[in-house]
Amino acid sequence: MKGFINSGNKDTRSGFGAALLELGKTHPEVVALCADLTGSLKMDAFRDAYPDRFIQVGIAEANMIGMAAGLTIGGKIPFTGTFANFSTGRVYDQIRQSVAYSDKNVKICASHAGLTLGEDGATHQILEDIGLMRMLPGMTVINPCDYNQTKAATLAIADWQGPVYLRFGRPKVANFTPENQTFEIGKALQLTEGKDVTVVATGHLVWTALEAAEMLEKEGVSVEVINIHTIKPFDQEAVLKSVRKTGCIVTAEEHQRYGGLGELVAQTLVTNYLVPQELVAVNDSFGESGKPEELMIKYGLGAENIRAAIHKVIERKSK
């Protein structure tokens, strides 16, 4: 894949679990809370190694967020774990008042984000969480793309002062970023160099964007792919630098077109340097049950969709 090698499919949530275990050793102030999803969140290794610093909350997410906020007052760095839907929408007011407005150093770690949760269906497939979290003043929002990057991000947020929303997923996906990479919060990563179009992607869609870039390479189109692992603070300069060169942009995310990366990029372009943009995102609808790969195609988040968006945006640029 255009200079990137998939070292074997792995789930991003396992990257979180591996890093949490490491933090248990390196950061005695790290505590973990989980709302009855310890296995799903891959928090069981931490629980077994550090039982005195693991809190089983039960199915009570509001209480989990509140307790996490309270734990910071005693100098702890709490990592909460549940599905993305129950980490955000269900507890929005608790995060808003007890964490964000109260400036508490809570790390909200959310698995099973987006459509790729699969068969459980729309009740569990939140596609609004990036928007919800990035609207909160002071909240850092991170959506890494693979196992290695999720592991690095988890380690990095322990040393980052302030509330963080860390979003990752359920399925095994390509693992292609460097092992033991340094994760710089707020710094976009340019993955390929291109001159015809910029593609900025986040989370699972980064690999899909690379797949699309490879297809287009064969058609003679040069694509610059940028991995936006940090939604907030947003690396505006990296995006602007790229579009000043390419003159058009496609955004790709496993999220609603409202409130997500696409909207964030559009705002950046409108207020700084306007070029044509196409959005690859879920179009104002809920998800449904199905296999992750089937859902990504049905809801327009496949490599073919990115390819089509690239053609469209290049055509708009040339008009």
Next chain:
Amino acid sequence: MTKLPIERLEAISSQVRRDILRMVHQVQSGHPGGSLGCADLLVALYFEIMEHDPSKSVQKDHFFLSNGHISPVFYSVLARSGYFGIDELSTFRKINSRLQGHPTTHEGLPGVNIASGSLGQGLSASIGTALSKSMNGETGKVFCLMGDGELQEGQVWEAAMFAPANKVKNLIAIVDVNGQQIDGPTDEVLPLLDLSKKFESFGWNVIQLENGNTIQDLIDSLRKASTLSTEGPVIILMKTKMGKGVDFMEDSHHWHGIAPSDSQLAEALSQLPETLGDYPI
């Protein structure tokens, strides 16, 4: 024995009640009823029970005001304890003030541990802080005040289930049982029924306090709760009179969130001796 004579604590309560009324009157906004009802509790906590030092950033004991709308009593007691100057009370609810309508850490006001106002969240935060103290091997107490109407929030019961199940130590919850909420008596809006049985069945050690406006009784209950809390969580069901200390405000939900007029303020202040000096306006 108390650190200060009971009469002295009662005198502080009188001044705190004057502060509450003057703050709310000045901006014609705020919540006097519950503030007046909890004045004696907060005075007992801050001037007798809690180990705290306003000059330090880290305290041994912690207090969480979950029902943040009674911020006037909180601000008055914090100022009168020395967390900030009493002059600042005149900025209550005004623009550019650290004394927001509901308490917050966001503006840097000393003595506040967490934002509150959206109800039902303080007990969870209190449990978290109590757990962090246990993990650190510290013995400080965590006090959490909630309103009785606030118990209608579901999160309270998530927290109420967690604390006894996990034998959370040094946690003392206090419910201001004044029987009133914005729309009327709690018995009419959504009855709480037998709170003692409810909390007992959840595993709490329950203390009934019949007169939460008597300083000596408050101190006795809080001391008993502190002793019991070394074993597990304790809750004090504290009966108070909403509007306590001002005859025409007592026991009515009307004064939940209404400010007194000029003449009502004069009438109210005439019932409350100025013992420590009013803050300047």
